[in-house]
Amino acid sequence: MVPQLRAGSDFDSHRAVSGVPRGPHGRVGATGRGTVRASPKGPSTPGEGSTVTEQSAVEVIVERRQAPIDYIDRTREQYSGLGYPPYAWTHSEDAPPWTEVPGPLSELRLGVIATGGIYRAGQTAFTYKDDTTYRAIPTDVAAEELRATHFAYDLTDARDDINVVFPIDTLRALVAEGRVGELGPNFYTCMGGIYSQRRVSEELAPALVERCLADELDVVLLVPV
Structure with a gap:
């Protein structure tokens, strides 16, 4: 059996942090939904506005992007809401046979x-x-x-x-x-x-x-x- 490598949608937190768009004066922000903008002055005190530290802004962005979508539950709810019978997911009695990769990918x-x-x-x-x-x-x-x-x-x-x-x-x-x-x-x-x-x-x-x-x-x- 030919070994398989799967390309999925797992989130790489390092790339997400390094890819956050930066504006003037080193500010971190995103344009669009869920905008988070940070001020280099540090955390604000209550009543001073909605700015947050750069660290907390990045943490918020990473947390949002890492949140998984439970497709099975979502599909089940969608089918039920439309009046369809439960979705018939594939069920395998046996796991696929494990096959070792025969060497480094470079070869x-x-x-x-x-x-x-x-x-x-x-x-x-x-x-x-x-x-x-x-x-x-x-x-x-x-x-x-x-x-x-x-x-x-x-x-x-x-x-x-x-x-x-x-x-x-x-x-x-x-x-x-x-x-x-x-x-x-x-x-x-x-x-x-x-x-x-x-x-x-x-x-x-x-x-x-x-x-x-x-x-x-x-x-x-x-x-x-």
Whole structure:
């Protein structure tokens, strides 16, 4: 079995703190919802306004961004509120078999499976109803040739920069830097919004495994949306 690396949405607190926009005089702030602005003069006393220390401003920003979203509970409540029966989550009796990564990434061949509905110009776009097909995209494709279609997420950013859901340029850079050994001949993409668990397990998953083995991949990066 090919080992898998998963790209998720875990928050990196260091990047969040260092990425906080700074205004004049070293002030920390954010423009938009939940604006927090700090004054270098230190904490204010009651009645002196709403400024806070830079440290507390950063802590507030980090705390807000780290707050996880419980998608299972949210989906359950949404379905119930719309009058639908409870959502049928996939339940596996057995855990996937553990497979050790066969060596450092700098010596391995890396593949990608992405569920963001990405396809190459000239290929058929994915459909919205339980589409269990996949697309093989050559790893040397120009990013400008890539398209995205999906019913379950806002496509605005993906269509502006495909790397937000399909990190093709980033992976090429990692190969150039020697941090990844090489890329397989193809990346594989599919439409992640498939409600038929049976068709995923019986059709899509076996087809992708077969292609990964044929490409002699050492490890696969999963990029879910």
